[in-house]
Amino acid sequence: MPRVSPDHLQARRRQILDGARACFARHGYEGATVRRLEETTGLSRGAIFHHFKDKESLFLALAEDDAGRMADVVAEQGLVQVMRNLLADPGSDGGEMPEADWLGTRLEVSRRLRTDADFRLRWAQRSEQLTNATKARLKWQERAGNLRDDVDVDVLTAYLELVLEGLVSHLAMGLPADDLGPVLDLVEESVRRHRGP
Amino acid sequence: MPRVSPDHLQARRRQILDGARACFARHGYEGATVRRLEETTGLSRGAIFHHFKDKESLFLALAEDDAGRMADVVAEQGLVQVMRNLLADPGSDGGEMPEADWLGTRLEVSRRLRTDADFRLRWAQRSEQLTNATKARLKWQERAGNLRDDVDVDVLTAYLELVLEGLVSHLAMGLPADDLGPVLDLVEESVRRHRGP
Numbered sequence: 077m078p079r080v081s082p083d084h085l086q087a088r089r090r091q092i093l094d095g096a097r098a099c100f101a102r103h104g105y106e107g108a109t110v111r112r113l114e115e116t117t118g119l120s121r122g123a124i125f126h127h128f129k130d131k132e133s134l135f136l137a138l139a140e141d142d143a144g145r146m147a148d149v150v151a152e153q154g155l156v157q158v159m160r161n162l163l164a165d166p167g168s169d170g171g172e173m174p175e176a177d178w179l180g181t182r183l184e185v186s187r188r189l190r191t192d193a194d195f196r197l198r199w200a201q202r203s204e205q206l207t208n209a210t211k212a213r214l215k216w217q218e219r220a221g222n223l224r225d226d227v228d229v230d231v232l233t234a235y236l237e238l239v240l241e242g243l244v245s246h247l248a249m250g251l252p253a254d255d256l257g258p259v260l261d262l263v264e265e266s267v268r269r270h271r272g273p
Numbered sequence: 274m275p276r277v278s279p280d281h282l283q284a285r286r287r288q289i290l291d292g293a294r295a296c297f298a299r300h301g302y303e304g305a306t307v308r309r310l311e312e313t314t315g316l317s318r319g320a321i322f323h324h325f326k327d328k329e330s331l332f333l334a335l336a337e338d339d340a341g342r343m344a345d346v347v348a349e350q351g352l353v354q355v356m357r358n359l360l361a362d363p364g365s366d367g368g369e370m371p372e373a374d375w376l377g378t379r380l381e382v383s384r385r386l387r388t389d390a391d392f393r394l395r396w397a398q399r400s401e402q403l404t405n406a407t408k409a410r411l412k413w414q415e416r417a418g419n420l421r422d423d424v425d426v427d428v429l430t431a432y433l434e435l436v437l438e439g440l441v442s443h444l445a446m447g448l449p450a451d452d453l454g455p456v457l458d459l460v461e462e463s464v465r466r467h468r469g470p
Binding site: 183189190193228230232238240241244245248249255259262263265 | 429446
């Protein structure tokens with residue numbers, strides 16, 4: 077057997093996650109059959125399940141990977157900017173922006189959270205990344221004097237996450253979103269420090 | 274044939290809607306079979322479909338009825354209070370509060386909007402009730418001098434509806450909601466007029 081370098085393993089894992097992301101986004105969790113996963117990843121089922129124990133593990137790894145990439149965007153730009161990016165390009169398939177990929181995975185996570193109690197338990201341990209990144213970003217803004225100081229950072233974090241959930245749901249339902257820019261302005265302004273008149 | 278009074282027709286229609294609401298909430302649209310609708314309404318399929326052309330029409334009538342009842346609550350108490358009521362008692366089955374019933378129907382509407390393009394078209398013509406009630410309430414608050422005057426009422430309406438969508442999605446996913454009271458305080462405060470310091 078040839079020896080496989082860690083870089084190669086990492087690249088193969090990435091190839092599987094990227095193919096699986098497109099497959100889950102297009103067909104949903106149940107519709108992402110092993111045959112379709114083979115097609116979108118360009119790998120055999122043997123190769124896929126060498127890296128991931130089963131489809132559930134693959135999906136959780138993907139959701140975790142996406143949440144991590146979004147946490148990076150949040151850390152740099154804040155959650156409101158993430159929402160603006162979603163508005164700008166909600167449905168692009170395989171685009172450059174992590175938000176567009178992430179929306180597909182997030183919708184599938186939402187659906188399974190509603191319908192699958194086992195999944196809810198497994199996901200609870202992994203869903204903290206975005207919350208933590210949002211909170212860290214807000215604390216940084218707080219230290220910079222940009223944040224309102226009359227509301228706890230935990231409340232502001234939960235507020236932004238609730239609006240994000242609304243936006244994800246709104247986009248998922250195919251409702252018109254072209255009037256939501258000023259709404260996000262209002263959301264952003266309502267976590268900011270109000271300087272004196 | 275005995276003649277049937279309008280009051281009797283209205284009562285029968287109400288009986289069907291109330292039974293169907295419980296059935297759709299418990300089993301979802303697909304799971305609400307004719308047999309189950311007979312059980313929860315206490316009426317035969319002949320009686321049910323004398324009043325409603327088919328299951329789709331029954332569901333749309335129910336969703337419209339619920340939206341109308343919620344619009345009444347919004348007109349009296351505002352959309353933020355509706356959200357507070359949802360938080361206080363999201364899952365009560367057959368409770369006194371219209372919010373608890375409405376959540377079940379609303380979730381089913383959300384799911385079908387995501388998955389059924391035909392339904393999306395039919396629903397678009399009926400979903401304006403809550404928006405209109407919210408906007409009317411905000412305009413009333415505006416005239417009373419309680420509303421911020423630097424943001425358009427349409428934007429404030431879309432903002433409150435987006436937060437409501439987030440809350441509905443949050444509750445549907447079974448996520449913890451006991452920390453959301455202060456978040457709704459923030460939402461309410463951010464549409465209010467800020468009186469000078």
